[in-house]
Amino acid sequence: MAARGRGRGRRLMSFSVEAVGISRGESLPPSILQPTPLFPPMEQKPLPLVGGEEVEYMLALKQEFRGAMRSLPFFIQPDAPHTDVERYSDKYHSSEPADSSLDWKPGEAAVAVSLVKVSLTACFAPQTLEKKEEEVSSGEEEGEEKKKQEEEEAEGEEEYDEEEFEEETDYIMSYFDNGEEFAGDSDDNMDEAIY
C-alpha cells in the first residue's frame, strides 16, 4: 500500500500546490540541517529608545528603588557557606550570635504579626482548628513561648555540650593558647643566659 503511493507520484504533497501558491517548476527552498543562528542578522533595525525628561526620571527612580531594596531587611542573604573541611578547633570557636530569625519581624513596621504567628503556629504544632478557637489568642502567646523555649533549650544544650566536651577531652583547654605567656615569662630574670 505504501509502495503504491510512493511509486505513483513523487511530487504528491499533503496540500494542493496551486492553492498555496507554489507553481510548477519552482523548487522548494533547501531544507535546513542545523539550528538557526543565535543572533540572526536583522533586515530591519529596531527603533531607538524614547528619550526625554520623563524617561530619565523614571530610569533614575528604578535604579534608586533597586538600590534601596538591597539595604532593607527584606533582602535575605543565604547562610554563609562553611569552609571546605571541618576543623577540630571549630568546636571551640565562640558560636555566632544567635540568628534572630525567629524573633525577626520584617521591617520596622511590624507586619501583621498575627499573620506570621498563625502560619507559624500551624507549622509548629498542627492542631485542629477547633482547638485553635480557644487558643487563638492564648495560642499566639503560646507560640511565642514555644519559640522562646526552643531557643532556650537550644542554648542550654549548646552550653551543656561544651561542658561535656571540656570534661571528656584529654587535652587541657590551655593547650590551645597562642603562646603569649611563654615570651612574657622569660622577661622575669634576664640574668640567666637563654639557650
Added chain:
Amino acid sequence: MTAQEVRLCGLLLQEHFGDVVEKVGTHLLRNGAQHLRAIVQETGTPMDLVKKSLCVLIQHGACAFSSGRKGPGSPVEYQASFERILRILRYPRYIYTAKTLYGDTGELIIEELLQRGHMTMSSTVKTVADRLTLNMEEGHSMEYSEVSNTFSKLVETHFLQRCPPVEVAGKAVSATPDPATTPGAPANNTTPSTPESFADCYKVPHVTLIGRGKRRNSSEDGEDQRNAKRAKEDPETHGDEGIYWQVNFERFHLHFRDQAIISAVANKLDQTSSEIVRTMLRMSEVTTPPIATCTQALSANEIFRSLPPNYNISRPILDQYLTLLVDDPMEFVGKSGDSGGGMYVVNLHRALANLARATLESVVQERFGSRSARIFRLLLRKRHLEQKQVEDFAMIPAKEAKDMLYTLLSENLVQLQEIPKTPDHAPSRTFYLYTVNQLPTARMLLQNCFKTVANLIERRLFETKESKRLLEKSQRIEAILASLQASGAEPEQLTEVEEMITPPEKQQLESLRHHINKLDSAENQVDETIFLLESYIKSTATATR
C-alpha cells in the same frame, strides 16, 4: 504559568529580595499551593530561611496563605501570585504618576509603601516627613499634618487601600463550633476576598500625629540614640495599630488606561478633542466600575459645563468636535442617545482593542517592513482572504506577497484556515484562507514581551558581572573621596585619588553605565507595551463573559 513568566518572576525576585526568596518564590509559582514542609524538602533550604522568605512574600502581597485543601486539620498552604510579582516592573511608573498628581510628598508616600509592602499610616507619615526634611534647607522641617493630608487625599481617590484583615483561622473557627456536623465546609475559603469586599477599605483612621520631621545630622547622633532608646521603651501609639495600607494597583491602571486613550486622541485628532475626552473621563471616574466596557452616558450640556475654564469654546463648536469624535474610525466616543443635546459615551473596551491592534500592527511593521505590515492590516480588516486575493488587494507582486505571507506564517502572526469543499478534504478541492486572530496574537506577543524583559534583565546582570572588579574599584575610590572631602583634604590629595582610575578604565566605566541605563530604560518601555496588551486581554475576557 508559562516558562517565560516564571523566569521573569524569578529574575525580579532575585534582584529585589535576594536568592533565597527567588528560590522559594519560583518553587511556589511552578508547583502551585504548597505547605511549609513540602517547600522545605523540595527546595532544600533550611526551615528558618523558608519562613523568612514566606514572610517577605506575604508582606509584599505576592503570596497568600489559606487553610489546606484536605480539610480542617491539614497544614496551611501558601500560593504565590505571578501577577503581583510582575507589578514590580511598573513601580517607577506608579511613583512618577504619584509625583505628577500629588507632588513630592505623594511620590515619597507611594515609594515607601512600595518598598515596604504594608505599612501603618503613622509610620508612613513619620518616615516620609523625615525624608522630606532631609532635602529641605537647614532649619526647616516638614509637618506631619501636611503629609497626613496628602495621605488622606491619596486614600480618598482610592490610590491607597487598607490591607484586608487577616481572619482565616478565626473565620473558619467561628463557623464550626462542632466539626462533626459540618466537616469540611468552612475550612475551604475558596472565594478570594478582595480588599474591596471589606467595608472600611477606604476609611482613614483617626490618627493623632503631631510633630515635625526629624533631620538626622551626624552631630545629633547622641541625641538620636537617646531618642531611639526612649522610643523603644515607650512605644508611641497613634491610634491606628493593626491598620495596614497598601497601594491600590488597579486604580493606577485605570489612570494609565485613561492617559493612553487621551494621548491617542491627541495624536490622531488635536489637543481640543483630547481635552474633551479628558473631561468626559474625569466626569465618569467615580460612576464607572473598573470592568465596564463604556462609561456612563453624558449629555453634551454636562460636558459643556464641565470643560476646564481656560478652554472657552462655544457650544456649537463643542457639538462639532463631538460629532467628529463619534465619526472617527477609532470609535473612542460613541453616541448613545439624543436627549440633553446628545448623550455620549467613551467606549473603553473598543478603545483598548484599537490600541492593542495598533500595537500589533506596529510590531509587524518594525520587524518585517511596511509591505508586510500592509498585508497584516489587510488581513485584520478583511478577516479571511485567499492567496490570490491578498496579492490583489495589497497591490504587491505575487512572488513577494507569497514570501511575506510565509514569513508571517512561520512567525505565527498569521494563520491558515482550511475550508473543504468535499467531505474528504482533498487538497485540490479545499479553500486555504489566511487570517489573523487579534486575541491569540496579542497573547503571543505578551509572552514575547515577558521573554524580552527577562532577556534584558539577564543581559544587564551579565554586563554587571563582567565588570564587577572595575565597579568595585570605582566604588572604593568614591568612598575614599567622600571620606577625604568630609574630613577636609587638600585638592592635590583629591586629584591624586581620582587619578587612581586610569582613563581607559574611566571610558570603560562610562560605556558600562551607558549600556546599563539603556537596558533599564528598555525594560520600562517594554512594560508600557505589556500594560496595553494585558489591559486589552483582561477587558476582552470580562466583556465576553
